[in-house]
Amino acid sequence: MSGVSFLRRVSLHGFRGRSKSGVPQPETEKPPFKTAPIIPETQTVLLLHAARQPYELTENYPVSDLRDDHEVLVQTRAIGLNPVDWKAPELAGEVIKRRSSSRLKVLVISTDYRDLRKSAFQHYVVALDYNTVRLPPSISHEEGSTLGVAFVAAALSLGVCMGLDFSSVLDGPDIYSLIRQLPPDALAPDVRDECLNALPSQERAQPGDWLAVWGGSSTSANLTIQLARLAGLRTIAVADTAKHGVRLSNHRSTRPDLLVDSHDPARAVAVIRANAARNGGRGVRFAIDTRGKDSAGWLARALARDYDAEKNDGTKDKETNPAAAAGAPPSPPGTPDSDDEDSDDSDGGRPGDRPARPILPPDAHLIGLTGLPKEPAPAGVVYHTVPIKVFHEVPAVGRALVEWLERLLARGLVAPADIIDVERGLESVNRGLDRMRRGEISGGKLVVRVD
Numbered sequence: 001m002s003g004v005s006f007l008r009r010v011s012l013h014g015f016r017g018r019s020k021s022g023v024p025q026p027e028t029e030k031p032p033f034k035t036a037p038i039i040p041e042t043q044t045v046l047l048l049h050a051a052r053q054p055y056e057l058t059e060n061y062p063v064s065d066l067r068d069d070h071e072v073l074v075q076t077r078a079i080g081l082n083p084v085d086w087k088a089p090e091l092a093g094e095v096i097k098r099r100s101s102s103r104l105k106v107l108v109i110s111t112d113y114r115d116l117r118k119s120a121f122q123h124y125v126v127a128l129d130y131n132t133v134r135l136p137p138s139i140s141h142e143e144g145s146t147l148g149v150a151f152v153a154a155a156l157s158l159g160v161c162m163g164l165d166f167s168s169v170l171d172g173p174d175i176y177s178l179i180r181q182l183p184p185d186a187l188a189p190d191v192r193d194e195c196l197n198a199l200p201s202q203e204r205a206q207p208g209d210w211l212a213v214w215g216g217s218s219t220s221a222n223l224t225i226q227l228a229r230l231a232g233l234r235t236i237a238v239a240d241t242a243k244h245g246v247r248l249s250n251h252r253s254t255r256p257d258l259l260v261d262s263h264d265p266a267r268a269v270a271v272i273r274a275n276a277a278r279n280g281g282r283g284v285r286f287a288i289d290t291r292g293k294d295s296a297g298w299l300a301r302a303l304a305r306d307y308d309a310e311k312n313d314g315t316k317d318k319e320t321n322p323a324a325a326a327g328a329p330p331s332p333p334g335t336p337d338s339d340d341e342d343s344d345d346s347d348g349g350r351p352g353d354r355p356a357r358p359i360l361p362p363d364a365h366l367i368g369l370t371g372l373p374k375e376p377a378p379a380g381v382v383y384h385t386v387p388i389k390v391f392h393e394v395p396a397v398g399r400a401l402v403e404w405l406e407r408l409l410a411r412g413l414v415a416p417a418d419i420i421d422v423e424r425g426l427e428s429v430n431r432g433l434d435r436m437r438r439g440e441i442s443g444g445k446l447v448v449r450v451d
């Protein structure tokens with residue numbers, strides 16, 4: 001991240017307050033402007049001058065210009081804060097400048113951290129049209145600002161790293177196939193391997209497969225489970241059930257097939273392995289971690305081909321397999337060799353006499369949103385990271401995802417995250433981030449209203 005980055009700016013009006021039940025109520029949406037909006041030359045923004053410092057409210061910062069026909073200017077209305085790290089803000093607002101003049105209520109998904117014009121902590125934000133989602137009337141700015149980055153992370157984890165095809169869900173994208181039709185240089189070198197080589201086509205996730213998500217209370221887990229369920233996967237959420245159990249197990253869209261308590265991680269691993277094996281026979285082949293290296297390590301154990309329950313790890317294979325102990329990749333599945341049947345064995349034996357090669361099951365796949373385990377992958381497990389930049393660097397991918405999200409939201413098939421509270425004004429952002437650091441925001445999003 002560059003030395004100066006935006007935080008979000010918010011004004012002091014707009015949030016209507018709480019209902020009698022204490023639940024924050026979104027502000028009534030303002031009708032779209034009938035006349036062309038007046039765009040000022042300067043604005044107030046929040047700037048971050050150094051790591052671990054509060055953001056500074058800064059006046060007279062220039063409103064950015066649009067550089068090409070794919071860019072639109074969006075007036076910010078609400079910004080969803082990310083509690084764990086805040087380099088991927090997202091916002092909802094209204095398009096006020098583009099080739100056609102109509103004003104649209106949109107969600108801007110800003111994954112391009114390098115372009116300050118696209119940072120969310122300002123009144124006027126430049127966005128790519130293929131990273132901008134038109135919001136239906138049923139979704140408020142506040143709700144819209146909670147779900148974009150989580151949706152993209154979920155869709156790319158499932159669609160690229162796991163190869164899940166969404167075409168059966170409102171004609172959603174088959175991203176695994178889509179990226180293979182792109183010219184080779186469309187993918188940046190640092191994500192090309194993950195996009196093209198990390199998952200063989202025969203290992204793609206299929207309806208009925210199990211997916212375990214650790215950190216089941218997070219917004220990323222929420223969107224991941226929603227999309228996975230829509231595409232026919234069976235889901236396991238690992239979370240603090242004392243805190244989140246009732247909410248997660250009662251939610252219409254995000255209720256997992258199996259909810260596992262994270263308090264005792266070794267027991268959680270045992271429960272995951274036992275239930276998936278009993279219910280599906282094939283065990284769990286896919287897992288996504290949203291918390292960090294340690295929980296990702298537990299998920300690796302849940303996926304390991306040979307699991308030593310007493311040691312709570314996936315090292316059994318290494319003890320018995322010198323190649324695995326040396327860090328070598330697992331043996332590929334035995335492939336019939338057509339020459340074998342006709343060839344003479346040098347020891348005079350007949351074809352078919354030699355011991356059968358072990359046929360190994362397909363690899364399992366672990367995706368780390370917040371880091372991967374310190375330990376090397378156990379035998380039969382492949383680690384993945386989400387190639388998030390294809391969303392803003394590859395227009396075909398960005399467009400396929402935002403158009404699908406528009407259809408999902410319009411049909412009510414994807415629900416926004418819960419809003420825990422709403423702050424008002426850019427000046428409240430630092431207070432909001434402090435509340436997150438103190439762990440006050442859990443199981444949903446803190447939103448800053450900006451008018």
Ligand SMILES: NC(=O)c1ccc[n+]([C@@H]2O[C@H](COP(=O)([O-])OP(=O)(O)OC[C@H]3O[C@@H](n4cnc5c(N)ncnc54)[C@H](OP(=O)(O)O)[C@@H]3O)[C@@H](O)[C@H]2O)c1
Nearest residue numbers: 083084153217218219220290369370388436437439442443
């Ligand atoms: N690689 C990528 O492209 C990508 C994309 C999106 C997100 N991510 C990462 O994925 C992770 C989850 O993001 P998210 O937006 O889904 O999370 P989130 O909804 O903002 O929060 C996740 C959970 O973290 C816990 N939490 C809250 N405050 C905390 C604190 N101060 N310290 C530790 N934990 C805290 C809470 O769970 P409990 O109440 O259960 O403790 C909360 O429900 C983040 O690290 C984010 O950076 C990565």
